[in-house]
Amino acid sequence: MLVLPQFILWCFIVPVVWKKEVISKPSNVGVSVIVAARNEAKNLPQLLEALTKQDYPNFEIIIINDRSTDQTSEIIKKFHQKHINITEVNILNNFDAKSPKKFALTQGIPKAKYEHLLFTDADCIPISDQWIKTMSNKFTHKSILLGIGWYVPKFDLLVERFTQFETLITALQYISFSKIGINYMGVGRNIAYTKSIFKEANGFEQHQNVISGDDDLLVNQMAKKDNTSSIIHPDSLTISQPPNTWKKWYFQKLRHLSAGHHYKLSNKLLLGTLSTSHLSVYFIYLLLLPLNVANLLYLSLLLILRIVAITICTIKFTRTTNTKFSWWYIPIMDFMLIAYQIIIGASSVISKRNTWI
Structure with missing residues (x-):
């Protein structure tokens, strides 16, 4: 159940963006x-x-x-x-x-x-x-x-x-x-x-x-x-x-995420659920990995299906917008996103940095 929000997001919600906007008559x-x-x-x-x-x-x-x-x-x-x-x-x-x-x-x-x-x-x-x-x-x-x-x-x-x-x-x-x-x-x-x-x-x-x-x-x-x-x-x-450096990226994300604490409660709950679900996909895998082969196969299938769903959505998005993204980066980047959520999430709570760039 913890991973269900991720599959709802990538299999049912995100696909609504695949249809191109039609600019029939300029305003x-x-x-x-x-x-x-x-x-x-x-x-x-x-x-x-x-x-x-x-x-x-x-x-x-x-x-x-x-x-x-x-x-x-x-x-x-x-x-x-x-x-x-x-x-x-x-x-x-x-x-x-x-x-x-x-x-x-x-x-x-x-x-x-x-x-x-x-x-x-x-x-x-x-x-x-x-x-x-x-x-x-x-x-x-x-x-x-x-x-x-x-x-x-x-x-x-x-x-x-x-x-x-x-x-x-x-x-x-x-x-x-x-x-x-x-x-x-x-x-x-x-x-x-x-x-x-x-x-x-x-x-x-x-x-x-x-x-x-x-x-x-x-x-x-x-x-x-x-x-x-x-x-x-x-x-x-x-x-x-x-x-182009991790330091610049880190402080950029701190500035961006500082606003998230002031979202409406319903929005924070939505984003928190999606983030928790994303973390759960990997944490459950790591926790249950030592138990038995059946669990390993089942959880591996969940991981693969999620990555496939994200990959399809990414390819569809880039085709819709005529942009480029190397889809083979996705498995690595998705795992890095877990570390990002943990590190930046914790840092945004304690950071007092105020910078206008």
Whole structure:
């Protein structure tokens, strides 16, 4: 019974994402693309180049320059000379805000001239020039839209592959649960919502003292079955590079997971059940392994069936989104995910690290 949630997830819930989104008629609503950036001179040219080439009739780009000390401002001004729909919002002092990114977004969002807001990060780029069109397509009848931020390894390191795998598993879960009306998170690398939703939530007031969560905590607070939709389409993704050292990965995950403690109780129970079920698949195997051959064969079959189910879901997902993932990594990565859940889960409880990157 402990492993049953895993089979329900991978055999019945996740498969709902296999069907491609059909963009029959673009909404063409005005869209404000908002990016918070701090010392992003290295990444901004590539992002702004991609954003200015978007095939969409009515959009603006707002770059929130959060106390940058590099050439960020100069780059924004240079692009503004050629593209008047680019606006810079300067943050000179955040008054020691607990969450600098939330403070920056709170200053930038009121500057948007459109009701419909689309967010990404400065180190990301849209996967195609149809990104705004695809992500905003459901704004005619939804207020919150959940996209996918995909990682593309640069050096093919183990940490990069593992980050990609963990992100894939996370995306498959929150996107598929959203498809059946359970919305508990989104990612700031690719998310959209209306000004009205932001105002209704009173901005980030409810969780302003949590350093992360400008994305998932807002979704957790405001998303409902009738006002939220997830997008899974080859043109809807943003892409970025994963951390290339375990240290960078570790602190990135601590920031991300610190928000999970503030989810709704029902969402924490759901995710806790899935995590416990995942751990049980391996722990039961290790505990009962010495007993007899019959148990060994039975548990080995369960392990194999689960890996096969995840592999099929992964292959289907990459075909649906025109992305790539080496499926033969899955057995190793899945076992590594157990260690990740234990180590990062424990660390997130005791860590006090507050970093805005």
